[in-house]
Amino acid sequence: MTAFRLPLYVKKFGVFLGLSLAALTLHAQDRSLFNGKDLSGWHADVPALDTSTTLKSPFLVRNGLLVSMGTPGGHLITDEVFSNYRLDVEYRFAGKPGNCGVLVHASTPRILYKMFPKSIEVQMMHENAGDFWVIGEDIKVPDMEKRRGPKEKWGVTDGKNRRIVNLTDGSEKPLGEWNHMHIECLDREVKVWVNGQLVNHGFDATVNKGQIALQAEGSEVEFRKVAVQPITKISQ
Template sequence: MDIMNISLKLFCAMVLLWTSATKALQAQPAHSFTFGEGLSFDDLLAGKHKGSALRWIDVNTSDTSWYKEKDKLVGKGWPIGVVRSEKMYQNFILEVEWRHMEKGGNSGIFVWCDAQPEAHNRLPSGVEVQMLELDWVNQHKVNGQEPPIAYVHGELFGAGKTTTTPDNPRGVRSKSIENRCLGVGEWNRYRVVCVDGTIKLSVNGKFVNGIRESSKRKGYLCLESEGAKIEFRNLKVISLGEGYILPEQVVDVL
């Protein structure tokens, strides 16, 4: 009887260990990498200018969709999808340089994002900071008409289930009031200030767009892969102090 009890206990222990190991393996991301740096505004005030490495986790691209090349992160554009930041952010400043390597290239960065792709387009809900190459409007005429050039240089909008109020309305989206983006192969610099549901965007040194009253105000950052090669460099996230926020304005923790 004692031997049977010991055997049963050993069997149960082995089952528990196997279950725990299986869950741990399932919890591991398929692919992750580091790119960019994060620090707090208090760090900057204290004279610290070097932050910690930011970790990105694949959501629905692949382990060959993104690769590092010296100081750059290169996105090949396929499959369509996103990688997300390991951490969530509420109030922060995001700085990044980007350039498209193909005419008419399409990409962007999502902020306050749920990192949960929709079935119909493989993209998540959040506020998208648009990054289109200038020739996009020439390649996507509708009934012979070119879309407005304002569409390509830093349009801001609530994507998926996220809603926003535009500063410079183009329907529900907000367009930049001045075209400051450079074309294929040239570096553009975005500064994105995100505070309590309001976003202001600077393109190459000048603030030209904004949204407010975002339905989500804390979430993940996502880099978008949308069919064209794009390069990023000098990405920095500066965390600011937290503000008042309602539970429904925070995305689900992944």
């Protein structure tokens, strides 16, 4: 009996279809947290608005971009709680370079300076992108004393050494260009890349889930992408 063989073009189409379906599946897992129109799925916590009727929220949508105006200070926080995910953020300083941050594993509001929620901050401050700042939570990195200072001064509250310096500076693009920050949170690890360069890797965090927050901390910052994707393995 002669074996039946599929024509070559059919085989090639099958391979193409399989790869296309796999790509579509992967893309479907990349879920945008910003719809380009409004701040659905987020809520703002801006302490100054508690007592003022004239101030406006620093968070808005402009020309399809999510914008943090920088003042008054506060946070834009997801309504949803996340764990085991990749977070991709594309941002740029709209005017002068300054300060901002992405907070992961955020929970209890206003535990620091009556403004910052309990969390681990991934710094976006110009020329310091990728630093960790611990806020009521904690995380470890290699060479802790070199990167955080004397052990006896470590802590997660006001007056303590909460900053853990990144692995390398110089990863940011020139002012006005878009930066890509990629953060992976898996169990008790947090790993950060800026424009494709590994800038921090923490482990043994005191928390493994929470909300995601963007800061208003003095500088105008534009975001064109904020998206999450579930993961089961952290990248090497």
